[in-house]
């Protein structure tokens with residue numbers, strides 16, 4: 001594990017911990033692709049949506065990168081934005097383009113060995129964490145963004161004339177309702193599992209894991225009344241929730257000690273997870289082999305013998321019955 005400092009790779013622990021608590025740094029590349037190339041809410045102008053111009057670097061293990069693959073699929077962008085998949089093991093060199101794991105593609109654009117090489121190709125003096133996802137502009141040879149919450153909004157907004165569908169996962173009339181739901185799910189669940197798992201004190205662990213299960217209880221109730229978080233239409237809020245839930249019993253319950261209950265013990269949340277999984281386009285984005293391998297093998301402070309557990313067996317194709325809600 002490590003990070004870039006002025007373009008040089010410096011080894012560092014996998015998680016930054018302050019006073020026993022995991023501290024997630026902000027993403028560093030924050031430009032936006034827009035339909036006409038104007039600047040987005042942050043960063044610079046000059047990134048116009050075009051077919052074939054952009055490339056996504058992802059890990060199939062990573063819940064943040066997973067969001068972008070789901071939106072790419074639902075939006076019908078597979079033929080317009082191609083993808084490279086890193087190897088699930090993230091060790092001293094950070095994410096690599098090794099290909100000795102099924103589904104790890106290597107760097108399909110440049111043939112480089114490490115993800116950090118993509119960052120320094122964009123900015124030779126970069127000082128940054130080297131994270132997935134990365135949205136890369138082939139024309140300007142620059143990273144557009146490495147912030148998943150913003151990449152999914154670009155994918156759902158900017159490519160409307162190009163994409164296979166005009167599906168809007170962040171519709172204007174729901175934005176005010178989506179925001180607080182996203183905020184709670186991000187803090188206590190998407191990031192909450194990491195705060196629980198990387199905690200280095202009992203207090204920091206409990207400060208993360210208790211609100212996490214309060215949020216699951218709240219969501220269990222909320223999803224008893226409607227098919228999706230915002231009612232009957234699928235939005236980005238559902239996708240942001242799904243990528244954490246689909247990993248829950250395989251890695252967060254054991255490896256990250258989020259073990260008050262399993263996901264399969266929440267009837268509505270478990271049905272919701274299978275509903276999203278069975279949504280056309282989503283199942284092919286889920287790679288539980290990358291997920292199980294990455295977390296258990298890469299975090300040797302948590303799992304020093306790097307034994308990858310064999311279970312649980314999950315029947316993700318069991319009918320969910322949520323169509324009538």
Ligand SMILES: N[C@@H](CCC(=O)N[C@@H](CS)C(=O)NCC(=O)O)C(=O)O
Nearest residue numbers: 062063064130131132133146147148
């Ligand atoms: N805020 C980022 C977070 C991305 C992130 O933390 N990705 C993890 C993988 S799950 C990563 O690449 N970590 C490498 C590191 O921390 O050095 C986003 O949502 O895009």
